[in-house]
Amino acid sequence: MDVGFIGIGIMGRPMVLNLLRAGHRVHVWSRREASLAEVVHAGAVAQASAAQVAAQVDVVISMVADAPDVEQVALGPQGVAEGARQGTVFIDMSTIAPSAARDIAARLHKRGITMLDAPVSGGEKGAIAGTLTIMVGGDESAFARVRPVLEAMGRTITYIGGSGAGQVTKACNQILTGVGIAIVAEALNFARASGVDAARVREAMLGGSAASKVLEDHGQRMLDRNFKPGFKAWMHRKDLKIVLDEAHRMGIPTPASAIIAQLLNALVGAGEGEADSISMLKMLERMSETRHEA
Amino acid sequence: MDVGFIGIGIMGRPMVLNLLRAGHRVHVWSRREASLAEVVHAGAVAQASAAQVAAQVDVVISMVADAPDVEQVALGPQGVAEGARQGTVFIDMSTIAPSAARDIAARLHKRGITMLDAPVSGGEKGAIAGTLTIMVGGDESAFARVRPVLEAMGRTITYIGGSGAGQVTKACNQILTGVGIAIVAEALNFARASGVDAARVREAMLGGSAASKVLEDHGQRMLDRNFKPGFKAWMHRKDLKIVLDEAHRMGIPTPASAIIAQLLNALVGAGEGEADSISMLKMLERMSETRHEA
Numbered sequence: 001m002d003v004g005f006i007g008i009g010i011m012g013r014p015m016v017l018n019l020l021r022a023g024h025r026v027h028v029w030s031r032r033e034a035s036l037a038e039v040v041h042a043g044a045v046a047q048a049s050a051a052q053v054a055a056q057v058d059v060v061i062s063m064v065a066d067a068p069d070v071e072q073v074a075l076g077p078q079g080v081a082e083g084a085r086q087g088t089v090f091i092d093m094s095t096i097a098p099s100a101a102r103d104i105a106a107r108l109h110k111r112g113i114t115m116l117d118a119p120v121s122g123g124e125k126g127a128i129a130g131t132l133t134i135m136v137g138g139d140e141s142a143f144a145r146v147r148p149v150l151e152a153m154g155r156t157i158t159y160i161g162g163s164g165a166g167q168v169t170k171a172c173n174q175i176l177t178g179v180g181i182a183i184v185a186e187a188l189n190f191a192r193a194s195g196v197d198a199a200r201v202r203e204a205m206l207g208g209s210a211a212s213k214v215l216e217d218h219g220q221r222m223l224d225r226n227f228k229p230g231f232k233a234w235m236h237r238k239d240l241k242i243v244l245d246e247a248h249r250m251g252i253p254t255p256a257s258a259i260i261a262q263l264l265n266a267l268v269g270a271g272e273g274e275a276d277s278i279s280m281l282k283m284l285e286r287m288s289e290t291r292h293e294a
Numbered sequence: 295m296d297v298g299f300i301g302i303g304i305m306g307r308p309m310v311l312n313l314l315r316a317g318h319r320v321h322v323w324s325r326r327e328a329s330l331a332e333v334v335h336a337g338a339v340a341q342a343s344a345a346q347v348a349a350q351v352d353v354v355i356s357m358v359a360d361a362p363d364v365e366q367v368a369l370g371p372q373g374v375a376e377g378a379r380q381g382t383v384f385i386d387m388s389t390i391a392p393s394a395a396r397d398i399a400a401r402l403h404k405r406g407i408t409m410l411d412a413p414v415s416g417g418e419k420g421a422i423a424g425t426l427t428i429m430v431g432g433d434e435s436a437f438a439r440v441r442p443v444l445e446a447m448g449r450t451i452t453y454i455g456g457s458g459a460g461q462v463t464k465a466c467n468q469i470l471t472g473v474g475i476a477i478v479a480e481a482l483n484f485a486r487a488s489g490v491d492a493a494r495v496r497e498a499m500l501g502g503s504a505a506s507k508v509l510e511d512h513g514q515r516m517l518d519r520n521f522k523p524g525f526k527a528w529m530h531r532k533d534l535k536i537v538l539d540e541a542h543r544m545g546i547p548t549p550a551s552a553i554i555a556q557l558l559n560a561l562v563g564a565g566e567g568e569a570d571s572i573s574m575l576k577m578l579e580r581m582s583e584t585r586h587e588a
Contacts, residue, residue, distance in 0.1 A: 098488060121502045133502040137490075158498040161490050168488040169495045172481035176504035179477045183550045186473075187466035190537065193546045194392060194462040196431075196455050201463045204452040208415045208427040210470035212506030243484065252487045252582040256477045259553045288546040 002027065003149055004053035004060035005044070006073050006080075007094070008035040011120070012063040014127040015093075015153045017042055022152035027056045050074075051083030059146050060084070061091045066238065067100035074104055074115070086112040089142050091150075093134070095119045097242045098164035098171065099249060105138065105163040114142045117163065119170035120154065121177075123231055131155040135173070137165030171246065174239035175257050178277065180214040181236075182260040185281035188222055193288055199223050218278050227275045227282070234273035237264035296321065297443055298347035298354035299338070300367050300374075301388070302329040305414070306357040308421040309387075309447045311336055316446035321350045344368075345377030353440050354378065355385045360532065361394035368398055368409070380406040383436050385444075387428070389413045391536045392458035392465065393543060399432065399457040408436045411457065413464035414448065415471075417525055425449040429467070431459030465540065468533035469551050472571065474508040475530075476554040479575035482516055487582055493517050512572050521569045521576070528567035531558035 001024050005016050008030040016039045019026050026044040029052070030036055036046050047053045050073050054060050060080050062073045070092050074080050080090055090113050092101065098117075105115035116138035126132040132154035136143050143159050150157050160169050191201040202219050205211065221230070240261040247254040263280050272279050295318050299310050302324040310333045313320050320338040323346070324330055330340050341347045344367050348354050354374050356367045364386050368374050374384055384407050386395065392411075399409035410432035420426040426448035430437050437453050444451050454463050485495040496513050499505065515524070534555040541548040557574050566573050 121504075133498070135498050156498070156501040158494065158501075160494045160498060164488070165490045168485055168490045169498050172485050172495050173499050173502065173504045175477055175481045175484065176499060176506070176509065179473070179480075179550060180504070180506070183469055183473045183477075186548050186550055187469045189546060190469065190541065190548060191462055191466050193544050194458070194540070196459045196462045200452065200454050201466050204427070204429050204450070204454060204463050205467050205470060207450040207452075208467065209507045209511065210415075210467045210474065212470070212474070212508070213503050214506070215470065217503065246488070247484065250487050250582075252483060253578055254480050254484060255553045255557065256473060256480055256550055259549045263549065284547055288544075 001025070001059065001149060002057040004028070004057040006030065006050050006053060006060065006062045007064040007069075008039055009063065010124050011127045013039060014124070015061075015063060016044055018130045019149070019152050020044060024149065024152065027053045029053045049078035049083070050080050051078045054080040054083035054088060058085075058087070059089045059091065059149055061093055061149075063093045065094065067096040070094055070096055070100070071104055075107055081108060081111045081113060084113050088113050089146050090115045091118050091146060092116070093118050093120055095170050095239060095242070096167060097246060098167040099246060101137070101167045102164040114139050115163070116143060116146070117166040118150065119166055121170065121173055122154075127153070134158070135160055135166040135169035137161060137167060137169075138163050171239070171243050174236065175243055175254070177214060178236045178240050178264070179256045179260045180212060181218050181277055182263060182280050184215050184219045185222060185278065185284055188219065189281060189284045189288060221276070222278050222281050227279050229274070230276035230278070232273065233264055233267045233275055233277045233279055236277040237261065237268055237273070240264060295319070295353065295443060296351040298322070298351040300324065300344050300347060300354065300356045301358040301363075302333055303357065304418050305421045307333060308418070309355075309357060310338055312424045313443070313446050314338060318443065318446065321347045323347045343372035343377070344374050345372045348374040348377035348382060352379075352381070353383045353385065353443055355387055355443075357387045359388065361390040364388055364390055364394070365398055369401055375402060375405045375407060378407050382407050383440050384409045385412050385440060386410070387412050387414055389464050389533055389536070390461060391540060392461040393540060395431070395461045396458040408433050409457070410437060410440070411460040412444065413460055415464065415467055416448075421447070428452070429454055429460040429463035431455055431461060432457050465533070465537050468530065469537055469548070471508060472530045472534050472558070473550045473554045474506060475512050475571055476557060476574050478509050478513045479516060479572065479578055482513065483575060483578045483582060515570070516572050516575050521573050523568070524570035524572070526567065527558055527561045527569055527571045527573055530571040531555065531562055531567070534558060
C-alpha cells in the first residue's frame with residue numbers, strides 16, 4: 001500500500017522502517033529535514049510538505065509531539081487536508097487529548113478525510129521490534145481497511161470505539177502506569193526508610209495480589225538504580241496533564257493522577273525531566289532526607 | 295507439634311482447621327467463646343485463657359484485629375506472657391503497625407518469649423485453601439523452627455528480616471493494592487465518563503505495561519458491579535492508616551496513600567465500610583455525578 005508518514009522522531013523512524021520492511025511504499029515528511037536521511041536511505045520517498053505526502057497516498061500517519069502539532073500537520077498551511085483526496089484515512093498515532101482528537105477528526109471529516117486516533121504504548125523498544133500496543137478510536141470500517149498497515153508496526157491492536165476512544169484508552173493506560181510507578185516508588189521508599197531490604201519486599205509482593213508489570217519491570221530498575229529512559233518523566237507529566245485537563249473539562253475527580261502529577265512537576269522543575277519517570281523514587285527519597293547514591 | 299491459636303474469626307477459623315488437618319494438636323482461646331465450637335468439634339482443645347493456651351504449647355499464634363488486641367493477648371492479664379515457658383515462640387499473624395510489632399516483641403523478649411510478626415495476604419479464600427502469602431519478620435532461627443507450622447496455612451512464605459519486617463512488607467503490599475484498586479477505579483470511571491466502553495479499555499490495557507493482578511481481578515469485579523467482599527473497605531482504610539502513621543513517625547512522604555485514604559474515609563463515613571474496597575469506584579462515580587445502578 002502507499003502510506004504517508006509525518007514526524008520522523010524516536011518513534012517515527014523505526015515505525016517507518018517496519019512499514020518498509022512489510023513491503024509498503026512510504027512517503028515521508030518531517031519538520032526537521034535532517035531526520036529524513038536514514039528512512040530515505042532505507043527506501044522511503046521524501047516529500048516537500050505534509051500536503052504533498054497526502055497527495056501520493058490513501059493513508060497518512062502522523063507521529064508528533066502534541067495536539068498543536070497534529071492540528072498543524074492535519075489542517076495547517078501545506079497540511080494533509082490541502083493535499084488529500086476524498087476518502088483519505090488520516091491515522092494520528094501521537095498521544096494527545098481525546099477532546100483535541102475528536103475536534104480535529106470533526107474538522108477533517110468536513111473535508112472528506114476520515115481520522116482515526118491510534119496512540120501506542122511500548123516505547124522506542126516496541127517501535128523497533130514492531131510490537132507496539134495500538135489503541136484505536138474512530139470509524140470501524142476505516143480501521144478494518146488500514147489494519148494491515150498498523151500490523152506492520154504493532155502486535156496488540158485493539159479497536160475501542162468511536163472518535164477519541166483510542167486516546168481515552170491511552171489516557172487510562174498512563175494513569176495506571178504513571179501512578180503505578182509512583183506507588184511502587186512509595187512502597188520501596190517506605191520499606192527502605194523502615195530499614196527493611198526493599199528487594200525482598202518486592203519479591204514477596206510479586207507472589208500475591210500486589211503483583212504488576214510495573215512492580216516487575218520498573219520496580220527492578222528502581223532496585224538497580226537504573227534511571228535511564230525508558231519513558232521520560234516530562235512525557236509522563238504531559239500525559240497526566242491530558243488526564244487532568246480532560247477530568248477538569250468533564251467535571252470528574254482523578255485524585256491519584258492529580259497528586260502524582262505534582263511529583264512529576266517537581267521532577268521536571270528540578271531539571272530531571274529527561275530521566276525515566278521512575279526518578280519519582282529519587283524525589284521521594286530526597287523528600288525523605290534519606291541519602292542514596294545518585 | 296502442639297500449637298496454640300488465639301482469635302478464631304473469619305481468618306482464624308480456617309487457619310486452625312488447616313493446622314488440625316496437617317496433624318498438629320491445636321489449643322485455642324477466643325474472646326468470643328461461641329466462635330470456638332466449630333474448631334473444637336474438628337478436634338481443637340478449648341482453653342480458658344491465652345495464658346492457659348500458652349502453658350500447653352511451644353508455639354502460640356495470634357490472629358486478631360489490631361495492635362491493642364495483640365498487646366492484650368500477649369502482655370495483658372491472663373495473656374500469653376503469663377502462661378508461656380521460656381523459649382516459647384509467639385507468632386502474630388494480625389496486620390498491625392511495624393512499630394507496634396517491634397515494641398511488643400521487645401517487651402516479650404524480656405520475658406523469654408520470641409515474637410515473629412507474620413502478617414498474611416490472600417484473604418478468607420487463601421485462609422480456607424491454605425494458600426496464604428505469609429511475610430515474616432523477627433529471629434531467623436525461630437522462623438526456621440516454626441516454618442512447618444506456617445506451611446500448614448500458607449503457600450508463599452518469605453522471611454524478610456528482623457522484628458517488624460513482616461509488617462513493613464504487609465504495609466507496602468497494602469499501598470500497592472489499596473492505591474492500585476483506586477487507580478483502576480479512577481481509570482475505568484474516566485473511560486466511562488468519556489463515553490468509552492470500560493471493558494474494552496481494560497482488555498486493551500491488560501496486554502501492556504499497565505497490566506496488574508488488580509486490573510485483572512478487581513477490575514473485572516468493578517465491571518461486573520460485584521461489590522461483595524472480598525476485602526472490606528474499613529480494613530483497607532485501617533491498613534492505610536498504619537502506612538500514614540508510620541510515614542508520619544518516620545518523616546517520609548506517602549502522597550498516593552494519603553490521598554486514597556481520603557476516599558476510604560469517605561466510603562466508611564457513608565456507611566459503606568462493610569463493602570469491598572472496590573467500592574471506591576462508586577464513590578468516584580458519585581463525585582462524577584454520573585448515574586449507575588447500585
